[in-house]
Amino acid sequence: MIRKTWSAHEADEWTKEDWIAIVLSPLCYVLITIGAALTILLQVSGYIMLILGIGLTIYMHLVIDPKLKAISNEYEKKQQTYLEELEAKVRWKPINQKPS
Amino acid sequence: MTVTFTFLDWLWVALFLILMLGSGILFYRLGKRSESDFFLAGRDLPWWLPASSVYATHTATDTPMWITGVIYKNGMAGIWYTFFCGWAAISAFVSTRIFRRSLAYTQAEWNVVRFTGLGSELLRGWMAGWQFFMNMFVLGWVGIAMGRICEYLFAWPTWIGLIVFSLVCAVYVLAAGYWGVVMADFQQGVIAFLVIIIVSAWGIHTAGGPTGIIEKLDVMGQLDRINPFAFTGWWSGDFPIAWFITMMLIAFLGGFGMGTTIDWYVEAQRIQSAKTVRDASYSIWWGTILGLIRNSVWAVAILAFFVLFPNITEQSEYEMGWFRLGFDYLPAGMLGFFFAAILAIHLSTISSHLNLGALYATRDLYQHYVNPQASQKRLVQVGRISTAILLLGSFFYGLIMEDITSWLIFALWIMAAGIWLPNILQVVWWRFNAWGYLSSWIANLGFSWLVVWILPELNLIPNLLDYQQFWILMILGALVYFPVTLLTKSESMDHLVHYYVMSRPIGWWGPVREEAIRRGLILVNGDLVAGAEQASRPSDTFPTVE
Numbered sequence: 001m002i003r004k005t006w007s008a009h010e011a012d013e014w015t016k017e018d019w020i021a022i023v024l025s026p027l028c029y030v031l032i033t034i035g036a037a038l039t040i041l042l043q044v045s046g047y048i049m050l051i052l053g054i055g056l057t058i059y060m061h062l063v064i065d066p067k068l069k070a071i072s073n074e075y076e077k078k079q080q081t082y083l084e085e086l087e088a089k090v091r092w093k094p095i096n097q098k099p100s
Numbered sequence: 101m102t103v104t105f106t107f108l109d110w111l112w113v114a115l116f117l118i119l120m121l122g123s124g125i126l127f128y129r130l131g132k133r134s135e136s137d138f139f140l141a142g143r144d145l146p147w148w149l150p151a152s153s154v155y156a157t158h159t160a161t162d163t164p165m166w167i168t169g170v171i172y173k174n175g176m177a178g179i180w181y182t183f184f185c186g187w188a189a190i191s192a193f194v195s196t197r198i199f200r201r202s203l204a205y206t207q208a209e210w211n212v213v214r215f216t217g218l219g220s221e222l223l224r225g226w227m228a229g230w231q232f233f234m235n236m237f238v239l240g241w242v243g244i245a246m247g248r249i250c251e252y253l254f255a256w257p258t259w260i261g262l263i264v265f266s267l268v269c270a271v272y273v274l275a276a277g278y279w280g281v282v283m284a285d286f287q288q289g290v291i292a293f294l295v296i297i298i299v300s301a302w303g304i305h306t307a308g309g310p311t312g313i314i315e316k317l318d319v320m321g322q323l324d325r326i327n328p329f330a331f332t333g334w335w336s337g338d339f340p341i342a343w344f345i346t347m348m349l350i351a352f353l354g355g356f357g358m359g360t361t362i363d364w365y366v367e368a369q370r371i372q373s374a375k376t377v378r379d380a381s382y383s384i385w386w387g388t389i390l391g392l393i394r395n396s397v398w399a400v401a402i403l404a405f406f407v408l409f410p411n412i413t414e415q416s417e418y419e420m421g422w423f424r425l426g427f428d429y430l431p432a433g434m435l436g437f438f439f440a441a442i443l444a445i446h447l448s449t450i451s452s453h454l455n456l457g458a459l460y461a462t463r464d465l466y467q468h469y470v471n472p473q474a475s476q477k478r479l480v481q482v483g484r485i486s487t488a489i490l491l492l493g494s495f496f497y498g499l500i501m502e503d504i505t506s507w508l509i510f511a512l513w514i515m516a517a518g519i520w521l522p523n524i525l526q527v528v529w530w531r532f533n534a535w536g537y538l539s540s541w542i543a544n545l546g547f548s549w550l551v552v553w554i555l556p557e558l559n560l561i562p563n564l565l566d567y568q569q570f571w572i573l574m575i576l577g578a579l580v581y582f583p584v585t586l587l588t589k590s591e592s593m594d595h596l597v598h599y600y601v602m603s604r605p606i607g608w609w610g611p612v613r614e615e616a617i618r619r620g621l622i623l624v625n626g627d628l629v630a631g632a633e634q635a636s637r638p639s640d641t642f643p644t645v646e
Contacts, residue, residue: 009622009623012604018606025190026190029389032389032392033396037179040397068197071377082203086205092472
């Protein structure tokens with residue numbers, strides 16, 4: 001099942017959805033690359049690998065995208081504060097802001 | 101060979117150069133607004149723009165030469181060499197996310213976000229200086245590749261191809277900074293991808309199409325060349341399985357770390373220019389897969405070149421194979437279009453490295469160490485001056501560089517071998533500290549020269565295969581940085597908690613996470629844990645910079 005909704009604190013944790021992406025992503029790269037080359041050479045093994053690679057890529061994105069959106073939305077709220085800290089650091093100024 | 105251009109051919113080239121220069125003029129006003137605009141396009145790009153920049157930047161003039169070399173020599177199995185960019189597969193969902201959340205302009209700046217004190221500053225200064233010169237070096241070797249192509253095509257002296265087109269590129273980089281880079285990269289990426297497909301398809305057709313290529317390989321007794329898994333045994337031969345496993349391990353697991361390949365430093369800028377964490381992840385994932393698909397197309401085109409010209413033994417000659425498919429077989433009037441695409445390939449790489457090197461010089465060296473109170477206007481000025489210095493330095497490097505491949509491979513090993521594991525440890529292990537990381541760099545610089553160049557030259561050790569060098573360098577480095585890490589203090593818990601809450605790294609961060617929970621900075625199941633402090637004391641949550 002693909003989880004569609006994430007709370008802010010849930011999205012910030014490393015969960016099985018991340019591990020699905022971590023495992024599938026290299027597999028997608030290999031299948032698509034080798035599959036594409038062998039497909040151009042009209043090899044049946046190439047067709048199978050390419051179709052499998054595209055299918056896994058779609059599945060991986062369906063799994064990870066809702067979580068990435070939640071992480072992004074939550075992080076955007078804090079980004080300005082963190083940017084101000086970064087600017088203070090590069091200018092050797094003290095940092096004493098509270099989190100937003 | 102020399103190529104004769106018609107008026108139409110030169111028209112293609114002129115139109116392309118005008119289009120590129122237009123990027124500089126159009127985005128001049130955006131680029132000069134601030135340091136953030138000049139180097140990160142205001143951190144506001146949708147994923148497909150940095151993705152196209154990832155793809156375009158890593159499609160350099162030496163890329164088809166290098167890929168042609170490994171495919172011509174090893175057949176389809178050579179495509180595994182191109183998987184050194186596979187780190188992006190895992191990185192897109194791990195280190196890219198962590199790095200984007202740090203907001204650091206550069207990997208050098210990330211060191212002071214992750215570590216503290218003198219060690220972190222030494223790392224920042226070292227990495228910034230090294231990256232400045234590394235980008236100059238990359239510009240030199242990519243530039244000289246262009247010089248070689250122009251010499252091959254037009255019999256021009258090498259320096260003309262090296263200097264003239266880099267100067268054109270510098271115009272839009274100086275004017276619009278990263279805005280100009282990324283907008284030109286998008287156009288260059290589209291042009292380059294189309295032309296790579298057209299020229300490759302033309303070459304495949306000329307060789308008799310896919311069926312014709314396979315039939316000819318069969319007649320030549322070389323059918324194994326279409327097998328990507330044609331290894332030469334577990335340990336022996338040119339293509340052992342041990343090498344394959346090492347290559348895949350370095351490539352993919354490297355995605356848990358930052359800087360595990362030289363490409364990370366370019367990608368880091370694209371990651372920070374994306375407008376959200378999600379955009380950053382997709383920009384890296386899609387930009388890289390596009391490059392891999394490009395490699396697939398190239399690989400088949402090189403097999404076509406092989407059946408057309410099977411007996412070339414000189415590496416420098418067969419490395420030009422893909423270019424020959426275009427210049428030997430495309431019809432009149434299309435040669436200029438092909439050359440314009442080669443320029444697109446060249447300019448996208450040059451522009452990225454000019455702006456990236458200038459970023460390290462401006463943000464990490466000038467602003468942090470020379471003039472911390474510099475105005476935004478001044479920082480953009482310094483960015484432009486740094487760009488010009490890089491350009492001039494790259495001409496010098498390019499003119500003294502002769503053997504592209506051996507320099508490239510050595511530079512990649514310098515980056516990959518002894519510091520591969522430390523680059524991962526800095527992300528996934530809370531206890532790894534600045535001194536451990538710094539010592540790994542110093543040790544790796546020494547060990548790389550010894551193992552790759554000096555000891556074999558003195559006949560003290562045999563010439564090792566590259567995967568053997570990797571494991572030896574990794575073990576030698578570990579003998580230095582593990583003791584250094586464990587014998588020196590960990591970073592302060594205040595700093596680590598702050599970093600953890602901001603970046604939420606993966607891996608072994610247990611003690612830091614527990615402290616963050618205790619301080620009430622992280623919720624468990626949506627609530628503060630029993631006994632957690634309210635996150636109301638600034639000194640606990642956001643410690644003062646020492």
